[in-house]
Amino acid sequence: MTQPLSNQGAPAGTVVVAIDGPAASGKGTLSQRIADAFGFAHLDTGVLYRAVGVSVLRAGGDPADNAAAAHAAYDLHPEHPILREVALRTDEAAQAASKVAAVPEVRAALLDFQRRFATHPPGGAPGAVLDGRDIGTVVCPDAQAKLFITASVEVRAERRLKELQRRGIPAISSDVLEDMKARDARDSQRAVAPLRPAADAFVLDTSALDADQVFSMAVAHIGSKTGLKPTA
Numbered sequence: 001m002t003q004p005l006s007n008q009g010a011p012a013g014t015v016v017v018a019i020d021g022p023a024a025s026g027k028g029t030l031s032q033r034i035a036d037a038f039g040f041a042h043l044d045t046g047v048l049y050r051a052v053g054v055s056v057l058r059a060g061g062d063p064a065d066n067a068a069a070a071h072a073a074y075d076l077h078p079e080h081p082i083l084r085e086v087a088l089r090t091d092e093a094a095q096a097a098s099k100v101a102a103v104p105e106v107r108a109a110l111l112d113f114q115r116r117f118a119t120h121p122p123g124g125a126p127g128a129v130l131d132g133r134d135i136g137t138v139v140c141p142d143a144q145a146k147l148f149i150t151a152s153v154e155v156r157a158e159r160r161l162k163e164l165q166r167r168g169i170p171a172i173s174s175d176v177l178e179d180m181k182a183r184d185a186r187d188s189q190r191a192v193a194p195l196r197p198a199a200d201a202f203v204l205d206t207s208a209l210d211a212d213q214v215f216s217m218a219v220a221h222i223g224s225k226t227g228l229k230p231t232a
């Protein structure tokens with residue numbers, strides 16, 4: 001169900017950049033900047049798992065229940081309005097996401113959509129940036145450039161707390177840290193597609209780096225792998 005086949009079937013020249021890492025390491029920020037700089041399309045794959053988790057909660061189900069999670073995953077489609085809801089950003093949604101993400105049927109149901117995005121980026125873009133947990137290992141193992149973005153759990157919890165406050169979502173510092181530790185454990189210990197760097201990923205610890213420094217290092221890495229330079 002989850003054989004690696006990434007760029008197969010992609011129009012010649014389509015570039016795929018895989019960006020993985022734990023929660024609040026800066027994947028999304030970096031991915032969007034890379035996509036903008038190279039004119040690529042960007043897919044935040046975490047949103048798909050968050051949408052499945054929230055759908056299960058709204059139906060009164062348990063995100064850890066395989067059948068309920070699989071049902072919600074099969075119902076999700078690219079135009080589903082839930083994908084644009086602010087409710088997906090809450091800690092509750094993140095916890096539910098990491099529970100449904102351990103269900104093999106959920107991962108299988110979301111795989112085709114992610115691969116199709118990579119091989120046929122929307123708007124005819126010449127490339128795609130996907131960020132998540134298993135992009136370089138499972139979804140797009142043939143990606144031309146792979147980055148694994150990480151940071152200490154304390155730094156990540158602080159970043160997430162500030163982000164939630166900026167979005168006006170109530171959050172308590174100690175809860176955010178504990179939730180992040182629980183999610184890290186669940187994401188890296190699950191049996192299917194656990195969080196880990198691909199063997200050929202460039203691993204970048206951003207604990208002491210600002211977003212501009214991370215961006216410059218990522219651009220240099222992508223350039224070394226693809227020969228491409230930013231167009232914007």
Ligand SMILES: Nc1ncnc2c1ncn2[C@@H]1O[C@H](COP(=O)(O)OP(=O)(O)O)[C@@H](O)[C@H]1O
Nearest residue numbers: 023024025026027028029159163206209210211
């Ligand atoms: N290198 C960095 N230094 C400081 N803050 C960062 C850095 N990268 C991202 N951030 C901030 O941290 C928060 C989480 O970043 P985000 O890109 O959403 O992470 P992820 O997609 O890995 O969950 C955001 O508020 C973002 O602005």
Ligand SMILES: Nc1ccn([C@@H]2O[C@H](COP(=O)(O)OP(=O)(O)O)[C@@H](O)[C@H]2O)c(=O)n1
Nearest residue numbers: 023024045046047049097098101132133134
């Ligand atoms: N490719 C992916 C993306 C997310 N996920 C799951 O979805 C949850 C939410 O992902 P996210 O990327 O939105 O989380 P943050 O890094 O933004 O906190 C993660 O904790 C994972 O359990 C996954 O398993 N595989």
